[in-house]
Amino acid sequence: MASRASIPKGTRDFSPLEVSKRQYIISTIQEHFKTFGFQPIETPTFENSDTLMGKYGDEGDRLIFKILNSGDYLKKADSKAYENKDSVSLSSSISEKALKYDLTVPFARYVVQHQNEIDFPFKRSQIQNVYRADRPQRGRFREFTQCDADVIGSHSLWQEVEFIQLYDAVFSSLKLEGVTIKMNNRKILSGLAEVIGESDRLIDFTVALDKLDKIGEEGVVKEMLEKGISATAIENIKPIFNFSGDFGTKKSLLKSLLAHSEIGLKGIEELEVIQTALNEIPLSTASLDLDVTLARGLNYYTGAIFEISAPEGVKMGSIGGGGRYDDLTGIFGLKNMSGVGISFGLDRIYLVLEELDLFPEEIKETTKALFINFGNDEALYALKAITQLRTHSIPTELYPDAAKMKKQMTYADRRNIPFVILAGGTEMQNGVYNLKNMKTGEQESYQLEELTKKLKTT
Template sequence: MAQKPSIPKGTRDFSPVEVAKRNYIIDIIREQFRLFGFQPIETPSFENSNTLMGKYGEEGDRLIFKILNSGDFLNKVDDALYEAKDSGKITPSISEKALRYDLTVPFARYVVQHQNEIDFPFKRFQIQPVWRADRPQKGRFREFFQCDADVVGSKSLLQEVDFVKLYDKVFTKLNLKGVTIKMNNRKILSGIAEVIGASDKLIDFTVALDKLDKIGEDGVKKEMLNKGISEAAIESVKPLFSFEGSTTEKIDKLRSMLVSSEEGTQGVNELEYIINTIKEVPLETAILDLDVTLARGLNYYTGAIFEVSPPETVKMGSIGGGGRYDDLTGIFGLKDISGVGISFGLDRIYLVLEELGLFPETVLPSTKALFINFGETEALYCLKAVNMLREDKIIAEIYPDSAKMKKQMGYANKRNIPFVVLAGTSEIENNTFTVKDMQAGTQKEMDLKELKGLLR
């Protein structure tokens, strides 16, 4: 007995309707990317392992899908290494490539490889799938699309302002109101770690803090303690767990807290500039919020960081994120190239729009007319009409087989095709067609010109 087919956990098949809805989102994002001056590039689905490993922190590295070397990949493994059964040590010997974890690190690699062909500042966008060996759950998949936009070669904070505007414009076009763009700065987090005497634990501090909305205050404290951060240090950052007020009030509180930290103060100044500039070019529908617990668990961020939350009525994780990385290309040998970028979470945005019923009814380009197949002569007559309709960008098709009328009409019903076109001996002689309105149940004889007018 044949084994029942299945797909790996965390992956999905997409129906025609789902693909159409996804393309609706992608088309709006792509349109805005172009409108804001970004150019498209694409990179391979897999990279050399050393391109990806070590760029996302310890947690990120564990989620990278490794690809086994071709052929007898165990043949070159040292016997002692094999006997030790240490997967961490044996992996470099049997796997030299990995599926990309995100689009940002491959982009940094692209910039370094093509630096002599690029005009800086370079604005690129990329819409491609990525893979993460995560635990699948609602809104979290192992294979999913990212829609990224980045600028490299400019340290101007106007880029951050532009990205906030880009987020706002896309979600406005999607009619998704009540989206919150959370913003923080890694310099502020570094300053806080410095002030509380935990600079040597910066990564552990930020990774734990970033989980506040998931594991709560007690969970964050426990994780920080487990990472060796002192109780006194944790107690001194307690105000961060309930940091409230307007953006101006939050800025003032941070400035007071970080008065002794030069780096932290710089981060506050950067955030203040972005917030004040946005006030001069107000957002249409999105809400900008300063969130001091936002850390983004990726090591390469050095300045402003962003995370986008859906409307409060939807229980869903972030639907976008990004930030400033001042020297990401330095890991590939190209120093002092600052960059900033954001990403849209296509799959989660899809789920949010679906839950809120925000997809337009016209998203799926459905067939307008199905021509009934009565036989070879009639099919050829109809085929000529179908081709002429398609020339006018009218979606039409002919049933491929000369099947029973009931079967062909049933097919039109199941596909929700609004018009069925019939052509027999009489219609061919008169150069006309009999058109049935499937919803009204009425039918009328007309020529091709009238048919075109009806289907438009």
């Protein structure tokens, strides 16, 4: 019996048009990666489990896809864990590898492993798929593509300035106006936890705070209480839930709130350096906003953090994000190697461009011209021309069968091919090709050299 055709939940097939649109976004990002001096690398689809586990916090660890060991994996299973139904201990004995959750931790592993081959500071770009056992919803998938850029080996805040410019440059090229680059600093969050007396619960504090836009103030308060953060501490922090005003106004409010926190004031100072630079070099398309509730619940961030919001009116989660990590490579034995990086969410950017109808019309064109097939002699005549046209990088095809004219024309129309070329006995005798514009219906005969010029310039 034939099996039912299906794909795993949270994954997708892509049609030729969808692939063309994705490649348009990727090539735009790649172009700017290159312009900003980033060097491309790739890492394996899966890593050793101990490379990934424990690097993303408890919530992240739960979303890592684990790969069962090959062969009879139960033979080496922890029998005690199996009997006690201890899934955490059991999984470590039957699964030694896992699909990568993001590109940053594998990058840190790459840097440590290849440190003697790398010139620091190392500017790296990487575009690959990542995998998360998340609950699928609009804009959230279990397999998706990340487009990352990182600089490792420098503490300089000029890197943060350049990353904001990189975001702005990419979104300008994509004609995506109204994007907001939200910014915060983990030192500020540490300072807030300090002034309310909850420094020992910093992770719980930031994970809950980061959910403010999803579950609201009431939900955040409830989660903080469940994590053991006192009601008094929460009351003292409540003003940040409703911070408003421009960048400077929010910064002033933070300064008064963090007046007695050295680390908090250091975070504000770092924000000021970045803001001052961008005041001198204004952004083209994006706007910068200080979001004091932005936490990005990944444990490895230590300084500036970024999150990109789609234009107002588009219901979409973040379309990019990143931040500073001062010692990510330390988890693999290479200490004091500061880095900072950002990511573009390809799939969500795609959905935003689609909703706003921002994809260029020419993306729909995959083939420029289709030669109609009238029979073997005519097909050979057409193929000689096709060979010549392809040497000039003009995408052309020959319909493979000598089918009825209506069928071939319908095929060209459905494929959105702008031109068809008809070359029957008369055209062969005269050494010409009859070019038909599928939109206007106009037809004109050309010799091959003229045909080539026409298709290159139309």
